[in-house]
Amino acid sequence: MPPSGAQAPFVFYASSHISELTGLRASTLGQLLELIREVPGSSIYHHTHRFLQQHQYLSPEPPNDFSYWVSDVLGEDELGEKLASIDTMQFLTIRSLREKIASTIEKYLEDNPLAKLRFSRSEEEFHFIKSVSFVFPTNYVAHDLDEFIQALKKVTIDSIYFHIFEARLRLEKQVNDFSNWIGSAIGDKGLADKISRLDPYTHTLEDLRNKIISLIQKRSP
Amino acid sequence: MIKIDDYIPIVGQSTIDEIRMLAAKMAGRRVQHINSTAVGGGVAEILNRMVPLLNEVGVNAGWDLIKGGENFYSVTKKFHNALHGRREAIDQRDFDIFMETSRENIAKLDISGDIVFVHDPQPIALVEKKKGNKWLWRCHIDVSNPNQKVWGFLMDFIVKYDSAVFSAPGFSQRLPIRQFLISPSIDPLSDKNKELPQEVIDGVLRKYEIVRDKPIITQISRFDYLKDPLGVIDVYSQVKRYIDCQLILAGGTASDDPEGQKVLDEVMEKAAGDKDIHILLLPQNDIEVNALQRASDIIIQKSIKEGFGLTVAEALWKAKPVVASSVGGISLQIKHKYSGLLCHSIEGAAFALKQLLHSPDYAKKLGENGREHIKNNFLLTRHIKEYILLFLSLYHPEDVVNL
Numbered sequence: 001m002p003p004s005g006a007q008a009p010f011v012f013y014a015s016s017h018i019s020e021l022t023g024l025r026a027s028t029l030g031q032l033l034e035l036i037r038e039v040p041g042s043s044i045y046h047h048t049h050r051f052l053q054q055h056q057y058l059s060p061e062p063p064n065d066f067s068y069w070v071s072d073v074l075g076e077d078e079l080g081e082k083l084a085s086i087d088t089m090q091f092l093t094i095r096s097l098r099e100k101i102a103s104t105i106e107k108y109l110e111d112n113p114l115a116k117l118r119f120s121r122s123e124e125e126f127h128f129i130k131s132v133s134f135v136f137p138t139n140y141v142a143h144d145l146d147e148f149i150q151a152l153k154k155v156t157i158d159s160i161y162f163h164i165f166e167a168r169l170r171l172e173k174q175v176n177d178f179s180n181w182i183g184s185a186i187g188d189k190g191l192a193d194k195i196s197r198l199d200p201y202t203h204t205l206e207d208l209r210n211k212i213i214s215l216i217q218k219r220s221p
Numbered sequence: 222m223i224k225i226d227d228y229i230p231i232v233g234q235s236t237i238d239e240i241r242m243l244a245a246k247m248a249g250r251r252v253q254h255i256n257s258t259a260v261g262g263g264v265a266e267i268l269n270r271m272v273p274l275l276n277e278v279g280v281n282a283g284w285d286l287i288k289g290g291e292n293f294y295s296v297t298k299k300f301h302n303a304l305h306g307r308r309e310a311i312d313q314r315d316f317d318i319f320m321e322t323s324r325e326n327i328a329k330l331d332i333s334g335d336i337v338f339v340h341d342p343q344p345i346a347l348v349e350k351k352k353g354n355k356w357l358w359r360c361h362i363d364v365s366n367p368n369q370k371v372w373g374f375l376m377d378f379i380v381k382y383d384s385a386v387f388s389a390p391g392f393s394q395r396l397p398i399r400q401f402l403i404s405p406s407i408d409p410l411s412d413k414n415k416e417l418p419q420e421v422i423d424g425v426l427r428k429y430e431i432v433r434d435k436p437i438i439t440q441i442s443r444f445d446y447l448k449d450p451l452g453v454i455d456v457y458s459q460v461k462r463y464i465d466c467q468l469i470l471a472g473g474t475a476s477d478d479p480e481g482q483k484v485l486d487e488v489m490e491k492a493a494g495d496k497d498i499h500i501l502l503l504p505q506n507d508i509e510v511n512a513l514q515r516a517s518d519i520i521i522q523k524s525i526k527e528g529f530g531l532t533v534a535e536a537l538w539k540a541k542p543v544v545a546s547s548v549g550g551i552s553l554q555i556k557h558k559y560s561g562l563l564c565h566s567i568e569g570a571a572f573a574l575k576q577l578l579h580s581p582d583y584a585k586k587l588g589e590n591g592r593e594h595i596k597n598n599f600l601l602t603r604h605i606k607e608y609i610l611l612f613l614s615l616y617h618p619e620d621v622v623n624l
Binding site: 014016017018019020021022023040042053068072123124125127129130131132133134135136138139154155156158170171 | 233235236238239242243246365387390391393394395396399400401402403547548552556557597606607610611613614617620621622623624
């Protein structure tokens with residue numbers, strides 16, 4: 001088993017969010033597509049990640065606001081399914097995720113021109129919202145994997161969310177913070193890799209907490 | 222007096238720690254809430270609970286009131302209705318009355334806050350006193366389809382604020398200032414929402430001669446056309462054809478609202494002769510409302526228009542399955558088929574009720590999901606946290622803020 005002591009401690013951070021309204025709204029797929037291309041990245045991030053925190057007891061769906069609106073409001077189930085099944089883990093930046101969402105809608109509109117005629121009712125328009133994040137350190141610090149497990153059991157789901165989702169995609173670190181620390185500071189590349197291969201988008205945050213704890217506890221020699 | 226730590230058993234220690242940590246970032250800054258009334262109405266209710274809790278966690282918060290006479294408040298009532306999209310005859314004299322009282326308040330009210338937090342349109346003109354401090358305007362009403370004359374008048378003031386806050390995305394407008402979405406909340410420790418012993422619930426049912434021998438469907442609301450109590454009776458009648466059930470319509474009427482009595486009379490007339498319809502007039506009796514919600518099998522909220530519709534959050538907090546119209550803030554509280562059923566018509570509501578009455582396991586699951594959703598998103602502690610973040614946002618224009 002690799003040594004569990006770390007070269008540098010892991011400081012658990014958390015992030016809290018507030019929703020900023022953009023005043024932009026769509027009632028057709030065409031408008032949705034146009035606005036997806038021009039809204040700030042913070043808005044794409046909001047609509048693809050909000051559910052993870054607000055509906056964290058539901059696993060694994062519904063995964064994003066675009067999919068939910070397209071299916072439930074416009075009744076375009078096929079496109080809704082395509083948007084729901086975009087594998088967010090494959091994207092390292094919000095820019096590339098935005099492009100995938102936009103091209104999925106664009107292709108669907110080319111293949112299904114009648115879908116352009118669908119309108120939402122005025123009360124059910126899609127409202128673009130931005131996520132403003134406040135990032136701050138918590139009191140939990142781990143110097144080795146045992147302390148890491150103890151802290152992981154106690155931190156809020158907001159902290160787990162921050163290190164797994166926000167650090168990787170929004171802060172463009174490309175890999176989640178837990179894997180990064182376990183790989184570099186602890187030196188256990190195998191364990192780091194196992195954690196980074198989890199698809200966090202298909203777990204609730206509580207499941208994710210338990211899964212990571214279990215992987216660390218079962219780490220192989 | 223309720224303390225912030227009293228919420229720990231509900232939301233967890235770490236949530237309260239986080240609120241205290243964020244509050245510490247507000248050290249040295251004073252927040253001054255201003256509205257028009259200390260009692261009555263949702264704004265006063267929330268400030269009465271929120272201001273002491275903000276101070277307890279370390280945010281220096283105060284609360285002041287503007288003063289106005291009868292003429293001023295009848296004008297602001299007209300503004301309120303017009304902003305909700307109702308037809309109102311509004312002329313220059315109304316704007317003059319509004320400005321006259323506003324000028325008196327501007328002259329008299331001491332503005333001492335580093336952040337001045339103005340609630341609703343009545344005190345909106347105070348922003349004329351802005352001098353280097355930060356100003357927030359909190360709009361608690363549904364302005365998705367406002368009377369343009371009144372909205373245009375208010376816009377002259379709104380643009381002078383640093384940020385505006387709305388309760389639902391549909392209420393937002395294109396504005397040249399930042400605007401935030403902050404939903405209202407329910408207090409899980411209030412009389413309306415706290416856990417109740419079974420004997421209290423049974424006692425309330427006995428008092429109103431309601432026997433639990435068949436499913437209970439309940440709507441808690443003022444007797445107001447916008448809450449559609451007559452439509453609820455139609456819904457019940459359609460369900461009753463197939464499932465023997467009973468209906469409770471409970472709520473108050475405002476004494477200064479002549480229309481309320483008219484609605485109540487119509488409801489009584491429509492319900493006459495059906496002993497399974499219980500019409501209960503319960504002004505301001507929070508424990509009884511709580512007990513009736515807990516005694517119900519399904520809660521319905523068939524409103525035609527809603528500011529936010531917190532009765533839905535109250536019901537879901539009690540893990541009750543809810544059938545509700547998709548209006549106002551209700552669609553934020555219910556994700557259709559996940560945490561309740563949304564409807565758009567009498568027939569749709571009746572169908573949803575039949576589904577739930579026939580599938581108790583599904584109904585139970587919706588209620589459980591609903592309670593989790595409310596716990597995560599619509600409790601007072603979330604509201605306090607978001608207000609602190611809102612205050613901090615005034616000093617941080619960026620989208621990712623490192624504290």
